[in-house]
Amino acid sequence: MSRTQLSIPVGLLVENVLTSGESKEVIIECLQRRDYSRLLPLVKESAMDFDERLQTAADIGDDWEKAILQGYEFKFLHINGLKRLLDFRFDRKVDRDYVQDELSLKHIRLTTQEIELLQSLIGRQWLVQAEETEAAEEGRTDSELSSCIPVHIQLKFP
Numbered sequence: 035m036s037r038t039q040l041s042i043p044v045g046l047l048v049e050n051v052l053t054s055g056e057s058k059e060v061i062i063e064c065l066q067r068r069d070y071s072r073l074l075p076l077v078k079e080s081a082m083d084f085d086e087r088l089q090t091a092a093d094i095g096d097d098w099e100k101a102i103l104q105g106y107e108f109k110f111l112h113i114n115g116l117k118r119l120l121d122f123r124f125d126r127k128v129d130r131d132y133v134q135d136e137l138s139l140k141h142i143r144l145t146t147q148e149i150e151l152l153q154s155l156i157g158r159q160w161l162v163q164a165e166e167t168e169a170a171e172e173g174r175t176d177s178e179l180s181s182c183i184p185v186h187i188q189l190k191f192p
Contacts, residue, residue, distance in 0.1 A: 037104075037105060037106055037107045037154070038096075038097050038100045038101045038104065038105070038106040038107070039096075039106065039107055039108070039109045040091075040096050040098065040101055040106045040107075040108060040109065041090065041091075041094060041096055041108075041109055041110075042108065042110065042111060042112070042115045043086075043087050043090050044087055044090060044091045044094075044096040044098055044101075045101075045106065045108050045111075045115075045119075045155075046082075046087075046115065046118055046119070046122065047082065047084065047087040047088070047091075047098065048098055048101050048102055048106065049118075049119060049122035049123055050077050050078060050079050050082050050122055051064075051065065051073055051077060051084075051102075052102070052122070052123075053076070053077050053078040053079075053122055054072075054073045054076035054077045055076060056072065056073065056076065058102050058103055060072070061073065061102060062099050062102055062103070065084065065088060065098070065099075066099075068084075068085060068088070070084050078121070078122055079122075105154065106155070107154060107155055107156070107157065107158055108155060108156055108158065108159070109158070110158075110159060111156055111159055111160065113134070113137055113139075116139065116156065116160065116187065117134070117139070119152075119155065119156070120132075120139075120142065120152075123151070123152075123155075124144060124148055124152075126142055126143075126144075131143070137188070137189055138186060138187060138188035138189070139186070139187045139188075140165065140186045141165065141184050141186075142184065142185050142186075142187065143182035143183065143184050143185075144182055144183060144185055145181050145182055145183070146183065149162055149164075149183065149185060152187075156187075159189065159190060159191075160187050160188065160189060160190065161187070161188050161189070161190050162185055162186075162187050163185060163186050163187075163188075164183050164184070164185055164186075165184040165185060165186050
């Protein structure tokens with residue numbers, strides 16, 4: 035069974051609504067009814083135009099419901115979309131938690147489970163590799179550091 039593939043706008047909608055902390059069923063119900071009052075105060079980016087992104091999903095056939103319930107992968111993801119994904123899903127921000135070097139991101143500290151999830155979301159286009167050297171460790175506790183692995187993300191085909 036192949037994974038559901040989403041465009042950038044629809045994938046980032048999914049990521050944003052998942053930051054609400056609501057159950058998948060509640061999220062789907064709110065989006066189906068186009069009543070976002072329960073989600074907007076809870077999501078990371080409340081200014082996102084949910085209606086526009088749901089219309090994009092309808093127009094191009096992105097199955098956001100299946101993606102929320104069963105997972106998905108991005109069809110394509112540019113560097114800025116990747117940075118937004120890292121913020122939504124893992125609360126990692128450029129210049130605070132990692133460094134951007136042209137079209138690659140370095141020194142991102144993630145757990146093994148986070149690395150596996152990230153690879154499943156972006157693996158069509160991006161390569162996620164453990165780094166050889168230790169990354170900057172500011173702002174992380176010892177327990178976070180011991181469970182996290184510094185990784186480097188780069189395009190598979192530059």
